[in-house]
Amino acid sequence: MNVTRGFIDACEQEALHLSGAIQPHGALLVLDNVARITHASRNLPEWLGVEAEQLVGAPLPESLQDAIKGLGDASGARLAHDAWPLADHDVAIAVTRGDEGQVLIELLPAEDSDGDEEAPSTPSRRESASWPTFRSDTEVAASRETLVTQLRDESGFDRVLFYAFLPGGDGEVLAEARSEAAEGSYLGLRFPASDIPQIARELYARNPWRTIPNAQAESVEVLSASPSRPDLSLVDLRSVSPVHRLYMANMGVVGAISFPLMTANRLAGLISLHAYRPRRLAPPALRQLADKVKRYELARRDYETRQRMELTDTIERRFDAMSREVIDEGGLEAAWPNIGRWLREEFAADGVMLDNGLGLYSDGLHLEPEALEAVLAWCDSDASSTRISESLSRECPDMPLSEVAGLLASEVTLEDGRRLRLLLCRREEVQEVAWGGNPDKPTENPSGEHPIAPRRSFERWVEQRLGYSRPWPANTHLKLLKLRVLASAFGRDE
Structure with a gap:
């Protein structure tokens, strides 16, 4: 949109x-690395009976000192107290270690x-x-x-x-x-x-x-000992x-x-x-x-982990079978009719194009010459070895009118330096x-x-x-990555 x-x-x-303010249902204190209060919310008198101005620059009140004991040193370390005695009532306290080592103390209703x-x-x-x-x-x-x-x-x-x-x-x-x-x-x-x-x-x-x-x-203002906001x-x-x-x-x-x-x-x-x-x-x-x-x-x-493992095993078996077919047929050209059909079925694509540096093979829907040139330039403009698009007209610069709306692109460099490119195409579907x-x-x-x-x-x-084409499945990226690992077989031309 x-x-x-x-x-x-x-x-x-x-x-x-860096809003410099908090919501009014609680109160806030911030301590530096020597346990001095650097920031205090203006509503602290309701919680501690002490004006916030008096707390800024002072040590942490004795009633709260034990509440921060045991806090870890790593950023994001947390402590929680659900019923901490304070004045004439119990409060909940959340203590957190900030990114710069500061201690953030939130006083909350219990x-x-x-x-x-x-x-x-x-x-x-x-x-x-x-x-x-x-x-x-x-x-x-x-x-x-x-x-x-x-x-x-x-x-x-x-x-x-x-x-x-x-x-x-x-x-x-x-x-x-x-x-x-x-x-x-x-x-x-x-x-x-x-x-x-x-x-x-x-x-x-x-x-x-x-x-x-x-x-x-x-909101409630947070007072500071310096111009910086907490x-x-x-x-x-x-x-x-x-x-x-x-x-x-x-x-x-x-x-x-x-x-x-x-x-x-x-x-x-x-x-x-x-x-x-x-x-x-x-x-x-x-x-x-x-x-x-x-x-x-x-x-x-x-x-999802079990699904990925099962998918990976299945893909590997199918890819191995295709690799053997390339060898058995004496090269990619002879095996291409079966390889092309299998790739379209595996990725539910309307067409496939494969350039192994020795020849360009296609099956079904494919990019027209001008569209192919624009897509290859788009792929080369990014360091990623894979591209997934459901709308080339919106994502690919200089994309001309084409029957192809969605694309999967994967590239791998073969041992002899050739670049193998795989392009899987989908046509437009009004959604x-x-x-x-x-x-x-x-x-x-x-x-x-x-x-x-x-x-x-x-x-x-x-x-x-x-x-737009119909959306590519969630497991598409995993399949492309696995294909790159096993794609060397598609580089064989004889």
């Missing part, structure tokens, strides 16, 4: 971790709170259990439904979404659980990558959860971005919790909990929900993609308080996509 460039740039340039006397009480918690071993994609999909339903029931939130990131950065809701208060459904809808900017994704990936009990609440990358109390505050308001969401879904140390998606009233969960409840998500993720990753609102329509109002704001509508909006 062609989301307004100014909107994306504004989102990516927002230094979320109990859940709805912020609404008429809201139902928090449902009873259930112990997390390991997920059964998944044996099929169908079981994985069913488990997502089970997971979001359990999270909704145990959290008391109104809507829970399983939100997965697609290869291009957009997101899609793969599972949803709703209470009676949640109107409409987001299930199956896509949201553009700009809805969750990369800078925000990096913060999600570094924290066990992100909570916003009340997006409408005013790095709040690892602080859950970090204030809510004005753009995100408006985004939530446009969705009708007041309270929210997000849990990251990680794959190979990258953010692969989010579990998002939405409430239409202020709602806060205490750290023990958050840990229980996070543990449930992690156990699901372990089971899913175990399934209908359902979005949560028109992603090309952020609100822009130069005279307003926030000159660029997210769109206001999240109603189902269907885009007819032209110039």
